[in-house]
Amino acid sequence: MKRSLGMAAVVVLIMALIAGCGGNNNQASNEGGTNAAAGNNTDAGNTGNTSGKKDITLTYIASQGWIKDAEMTLAKKFEEETGIRIDYQIVPADQYFNVLKTKLNAKEATDLFGGQSGQSEISLNYNVEKNAVDLSGEEWVQREDPLSIEQLTLNGKVYAQTIWDTGSSFVIVYNKQIFEKLGLSIPKTYEEFKAICKAISDSGVTPLYEPIADGWHHTLWFAEPGPRYDEVTPNLYNDLNANKKKFADDPTMLLALNQLKEIYDLGYFGDNAFSDTGADSAAKMASGQFAMTLAAQSLVNDIEKADPNVKADGFGYFVIPLADNQIYYINPGGPSKFIYSGSEHIEEAKQYLAYLAKPENLQYMLDNDPTVSNLNFSGLKDKYNPEQKKMMATYTKKGTDIQDYVNYVNPQWMDMGKDIVAMLSNAMKPEEVLTSIDKRRADMAAVAKDPAWTK
Template sequence: MKTSHRALGAALTVLVMAALTSCGSSSGSEPAAGGTTTLTFLVDNSQATVDTAKALTDAFMQANPTIKIETETRPGGSEGDNIIKTRLSTGDMSDVFWYNSGSLLQALNPAQTLVDLTGDPVLQNVQKDFLPVVTQAGKVYGVPGGTAMGGGILYNRKVYDKLGLKVPTTWAEFMANNDKIKAAGITPLISTFKDTWTSQLFVLGDFYNVQAAVPSFAQDYTANKAKFAATPAAQAGFDHLAEVHAKGYLNEGFGSATADQGMKMLIEGKGAHYPMLSAQLPPLVATMPQAATDVGFFGIPGTDPAKNGATLWEPAGLYIPKTTEKLEAAKKFLAFVASPPAADAVSKVVQPAGPYRIQGAKLPDDAIQVAKDLQAYVDKGATAPALEFVSPVKGPSLEQITVAVGSGLTPPAEGAAQYDKDVEKQAKQLGLAGW
């Protein structure tokens, strides 16, 4: 993985990537005889995105027979980023496109390239706390595609039931649970450092607690006024990595274990906790049905039970380029995407890994437990977006640093300082003020 935060998304893409061919044409189509308008829609080629896009377009076209949508695919990762930027700069972008929300949006220069949706009825069903991740300089540019996912602790509910444990709301309670699990002869905490990206969850998944303790951290971090190593709440993620290793809570062979092996271990109850993303679960339900019910989710606990919450990785956004000649039809499609019927259509095809960011959208009754647990955090307003959604400052070496800290090779304070140093080059490349 080239960049620490993007590595999480890239690793998920590996889970769902399929060899796909373009499903349509990139060229615009003028309204055909009979009053039909054709929209082009560009999406990444991960299977989950392709399936979601098909569910959305099929349902929309059924409800709007005079609008046809042709979908095409692009690669993920940096290659896909470059395609998006090139097509926007050359005026060759599709009428609607699917792309990351959060800090990566600013690289698209949205004020010049995208249609401003601020105050538009298109947004009437979008949850207010999603809007910041599709906003630049006070202007809103997108609607949510798909569902959010959680980054925190996946846990085996049967182990918890067997040992009479309660979901912890503080780090101290979490460590006490680990002690009881270890005493029962079960691995308390699964680590899978062969897939180095998985080592980052204790740091990245802890951002809800960082924001709760230091509300200005993301803004100050972006401006080079705050550091992980100089902010106890931010360094806590590194401290957690070191502590669970020092206490002997990790599985044997954690350095050579893979994410797939870790998930299997968790689902089978051979390990009780796995710091991980909720999106790891849905692809496994087909082969291990108990994954839907036996695995739950809780946010990485902080120090104050009254401020307990969870970190979310927000869904991607759907955007309209200024070059479209079919703005009315494109807005109609986005308004549908951001509606409860669209969520229902997607749920029938793609197992939600978390909550929809649409007012009135409900998870299906057969949603996996992890998604229901995440929905509960959203319902009580106890979520924060991961740092990558609110700051463009990232370093490429976080996963190597967290492997070293989580393996007992680097002290946590030193690891935090190393990461502070690691982000400098990219921040300067971005031309951010203060660097």
């Protein structure tokens, strides 16, 4: 999901972007590059210009890993057809939201900006009613997954476009050969999962590769099994949104955090989890030194690329079994494209989004992006492998993960990650992590003037 930048380029890029808040929005990052070409604008989307090519550059700021190569190829084709150039400005993930907020607050945002979806996210972090363009009338809205559109809607208006593999959630990718050698099977409870980890550890293999250094990844262990929390305590999600219950009140959330800490304390994440990074996941799994990792389902393709002798079909999937979870959690949101309300090129930006959302272009992105198995639009041909189909048949009950349903969770994702690190380091107790989440939720609700918190 992430691609690396040289450290020097990162520093220069961040300084350039922050300086760009003063007015110049045409800075291009080393990763995004320049997409210049020529041509005419025939069939460039429903809002296309019929009078000939335009000499316009649309600047687009996004977090590292959000813009895939297939989209960049389409951007070049779009320029060939319309003359409208897309200038990507890619920012390292751990710096992105600070840079974006600086630009939005200074009223100097780029023509398009990337952001995570989610109603509380788009309201609090991006203030879309002020900073983004209403896209409700665009044709592609009718073809995008309604659950994704719901995450982009505020007070009845749609403010962004999500093109993402929202159905292929982060799951535990496991080495089938190691499991078969040790006589292990997919766990249905936490105790079974813990026993599997012990058996693998006793065999001399590290059970789990967990890239805590990325700052965000380990939060998935707590957040993704959200539907299980809602199952054990019926209506929990709605009660949290109505401020009738708190995270600190829920025994299943506390259980999951305690179990996560137990897995860590038992050494099942290995000796270097705090310094391990997601960029190394494929190579680590290909090495055979680790038996499992929590990852995007496309990781199996990267593993085979890392070592062609290790085949993608040698890996299977199962859901995070903390708190005995057996629900396939769905994330209907994802990185999304917003048009800045202060842009001088709103119609051209709409034209670009319409172009990306054309069925043949969506299929091109799906077919040419090895990290996705499907996209959240109707009428596309998916690429689910046999193990994915097996997993989906195994976990017939599905539910939305907690960060995409419960308000004021996703905006504090990185802070939750810091709290969990503190918990694993014995600087915080699991109970304190939940209390900390509640405190930030209350603070955000106050800013949003949420009536559930003010009444």
